[in-house]
Amino acid sequence: MSEWREWRLGALVDAAGGHIKTGPFGSQLHAHEYTTEPRGIPVVMPKDMVRGRVDRRSVSRVDSATAERLKAHYLASGDVVFARRGDVGRFAFVEDDEAGWLCGTGSMRVHAPDHTVVLPRFLRYALDEPRVAEWLIGQSVGSTMPNLNAKIVSDLPLLLPDPPTQRRIAAILSAFDELIEINERRIEVLEDLARSLYREWFVRFRFPGHNDVTFVDSELGSIPEAWRVRPTREVLSPVGGGTPSKKRDEYWDGGQIAWFTPSDLTKSGSRYVGESKSRITPLGLSSSGARLFPAGSVLMTSRATLGVLGIATTDATCNQGFIVIPPVDGIPAEFIYEWLAIRKSQLESIATGATFKEITKTAFTRFPFLLPAREVLARFKDRIVPVGEQLHVCEEHNRRLAATRDLLLPRLVTGRLDISDIDLGDLLSTEAA
Secondary structure (H helix, E strand, O other), X not given: OOOOEEEEHHHHHHHOOOEEEEOOOHHHOOHHHEEOOOOOEEEEOHHHEEOXXXXXXXXXXXXXXXXXXXXXXXXXXXXXXXXXXXXXXXXXXXXXXXXXXXXXXXXXXXXXOOOOOOOHHHHHHHOOOHHHHHHHHHHOEOOOOOEOOHHHHHOOEEEEOOHHHHHHHHHHHHHHHHHHHHHHHHHHHHHHHHHHHHHHHHOOOXXXXXXXXXXXXXXXXXXXXXXXXXXXHHOOOOEOOOOOOOOOHHHOOOOOEXXXXXXXXXHHOOOEEOOOOEEEOHHHHHOOOOOOEOOOOEEXXXXXXXXXXXXXXXXXXXXXXXXXXXXXXXEOHHHHHHHHHHOHHHHHHOOEOOOOXXXXXXXXXXXXXXXXXXXXXXXXXXXXXXXXXXXXXXXXXXXXXXXXXHHHHHHHOOOOOOHHHOOHHHHHHHHHO
């Protein structure tokens, strides 16, 4: 078994000929300097750091002239960026194709170019160990907002084995990440297919047989003659949620009923949701405003963070932060999901409230709903349900992969699990099947 040695991150970076450097702050980047040009240079900020990677969907960009002015803050492959303020537990590893991006406002760059002491990808996984985030949060300064500085980050303690062992550990964990990324690309394709199919049939009205259909005027514009515009309450039967008293242990202890909060949906990022952080007991359900809804119900967050969606894969309940649409005969859940997704901005416009915005159930039930002809919905169901089933399989696969990876990671990067006992082929064969 490899010998492990404790390092401070600053000493490790010094030994690798690198540095820990803060990014451009404050007036160095103004709002008008950001661009919507897709070829702009991405700027990595704390909001873009998700599970040790850069979330490419959220990065803001600047033009090449602005990037050139800030070239001292270009990132290199293998760098690590930390959130310097706010959510100081965040960090992201810089991949090869992210080299040349900028270390942005509120970020801190760790650059260690010499790989003879620490391999960049091992460092990425070592920093993902849960106790690292806890340590950084505990050492942060500031009474209003947590802040890190170069000294704090330099003092971060890490355990390091020899480079061959680092390489082996990184390979094991990278194998999981590669499978997750493959599934993420599949999910993206399937999501795009579902979205495009809905838009083609129910926004552009190019559904099978549309050339033989007469169109008439309605409050939503020109629609097929056999279709109807109805208030949502006449088509759907939305329900709300409730919260059992947190003071009554018998409402929560040993609970087996999934009880969703909005953060369950925002953190999962999945279309299909079955696992909730909290669960309640039958007594908690009967003693509160919580309502049990069946699998196949569509959940939409209706308070503060509006319009986050999910389709329940199990019987469940939720708190007051949702509007839930139970299954409707003849209307697939995927149709309702896409209908809500495409009308997110319109639904947000009916939200009210001074402290935080809320879409009330009353306002929602008055919202106009375009009800297609039953035969069109039946044909759409035949097309969309198999897509949804594939999406669900990919999401479940990723959840299992991520759970296994997260179980192994802290044991591997601290030397608590001897890697000689792990056969990578056996470990991943079931998941890859």
